[in-house]
Amino acid sequence: MDEAHGDCDAPYLRPLLHALRWLGRDAEEQVAYVTAERVGVDELALMFDDVYRGAGQHLASRPADAALLEELNKIDRILAEMTDGPSALWSREAPFSAREWADLRRQSRGVIGILRRQYPWLWEPGGANC
Numbered sequence: 001m002d003e004a005h006g007d008c009d010a011p012y013l014r015p016l017l018h019a020l021r022w023l024g025r026d027a028e029e030q031v032a033y034v035t036a037e038r039v040g041v042d043e044l045a046l047m048f049d050d051v052y053r054g055a056g057q058h059l060a061s062r063p064a065d066a067a068l069l070e071e072l073n074k075i076d077r078i079l080a081e082m083t084d085g086p087s088a089l090w091s092r093e094a095p096f097s098a099r100e101w102a103d104l105r106r107q108s109r110g111v112i113g114i115l116r117r118q119y120p121w122l123w124e125p126g127g128a129n130c
Contacts, residue, residue, distance in 0.1 A: 010058065010119070012051060012054050012055040012058055013055070013115070013119055013122055014122065015050075015051040015055075016051045016052070016055045016072075016115075017112065017115055017122055018047075018051075019044075019047045019048040019050070019051050019052075020048070020075075020108045020111055020112050020115070021108075021112065022044050022047060022048075023044055023045075023047075023048055023075065023104055023105065023108035024105050024108035024109040024112055025105070026105075027095035027096045027101065027105075028096075030044060030095050031092050031095055031096070034092070035092070040090060040092075041090055041091070041092060041094065041095060042090045045079045045082070045083075048075065048076075048079065049076075049079070052072060052075070052076060055072070056069060056072060056073075059072070064118075065118070067114065068111070068114050068115070068118065071107070071110060071111045071114060072111060074107050075104065075107050075108060075111065078100060078103055078104050078107060079104070081100065082100050082104075085100070089101075
């Protein structure tokens with residue numbers, strides 16, 4: 001661990017931040033992204049899920065990250081409820097109007113705030129390589 005940069009041995013944080021940023025973006029940006037990539041809006045959820053599982057294992061072993069993990073678990077629960085909900089939640093219109101998408105954005109932005117406080121080096125140029 002690098003004292004100046006916190007937990008620099010956490011390679012899962014940068015991909016996690018990337019996924020959270022997409023979940024936290026405005027609906028216009030989310031839909032523009034999935035349209036350009038020619039994928040469905042569920043790709044945003046899959047992006048998070050890909051990194052959440054591994055990051056969760058690392059964070060669970062770190063008592064200092066218990067609150068962060070709980071907030072990430074809330075995102076996972078929102079996504080699980082969306083998956084179990086009506087398929088319309090995964091339409092390109094849903095990010096603009098569905099309460100679940102608004103909740104997801106709000107929760108994701110909150111987690112980004114926690115990451116900024118706990119791991120400020122993620123915002124430094126080259127922060128992932130400290």
